[in-house]
Amino acid sequence: MKAGKPDLFIFLATLSLLILGVVMVTSASYPKALSASNGADPFAFGKKQLVFAILSLGMMMAMINFDYHHYRGLTVLFAVLAPIFLVLVLFFGEEINGSRRWFDLKILNFQPSELAKLALIFVLAHYLSEIGPEVRRFSTGIFIPLIYLGLICGLIMMEPDLGTTIVIFAIFFTMLFSAGVRLSHLFFLGLSALGAGAALIIQEQYRLERLLSFIDPMKDPKGSGWQIIR
Known part of the structure; x- marks a missing residue:
């Protein structure tokens, strides 16, 4: 470009x-x-x-x-602000249906998890570009990046917001794949994520119902499957 x-x-x-x-x-x-x-x-x-x-x-x-290279200077700012806002929203965010995901700023709503997506992209892009070929090692290519991902996703799940957590993990996985992380390491990561995701879905009845409705929306066309059919 x-x-x-x-x-x-x-x-x-x-x-x-x-x-x-x-x-x-x-x-x-x-x-x-x-x-x-x-x-x-x-x-x-x-x-x-x-x-x-x-x-x-x-x-x-x-x-x-x-020039996108100038954005590197924002990495630390995003890396620090994202977790701070994710903590603050748990205490001061607007509660809707038992979840605290938004700050009501009157003229607009601010969702810290959206900032977290940007933070992850900035932090991971900066880190992966710095380690170079070391990305092929499990400790540097998977384990260290997982620390920041775990912090972000852990706070988001406290809201709770499984959907955004899945999106953030997808971003994380895609960036690691693009950076050249070993496929065997990615396979292990993906398998672990599937197991964790399945456990989180089974843990809450409404999540399980949404998944079943997505698979077979006609089972409840006027209820949980209505949105998918539309």
Whole structure:
């Protein structure tokens, strides 16, 4: 990618995902928006998503003009702030359905786990670029990165938020694979994650119901499977 000129494939892929996201949110939120506005604005949530999509696209275009090497200086800042906010949200976050995941800032909601995703990317990218071929060793390529991942995911699971934890692990796994970690080490990591994920799903009935509904949404088309069918 050249400064000031985006790669056409990446740009079109991003644009397609943004459009798809707006369409999906509009479709999924239509009944709720219709009910909340008494029929006045069934596209309320879709419009809000569209605004954020446009802002995100504009921010992406602006960031193209910056050399990404300068972002390395933000690594320590993100690495420290993410765990701090994840701890604070457990005490001062807005409680919704028994979970504390958001800070209500009145004009918008802030979810610390989103900052944690960025922090993991910055920290892991910096670390992997520094260790070079040492990434092939289990101690440096898997164990040390797992310490920060464990801290982040442990705090997020205290909210609790299994979905975000899975996404963060997927980011972690993909970055390790791209960096050249041994496939045998990744296989062990993936197998361990599957075991831990299965245990967490079985631990809570609602998680198990969501998984079963995803596999067979027609089993409860007007209940837990309704969203997937839509």
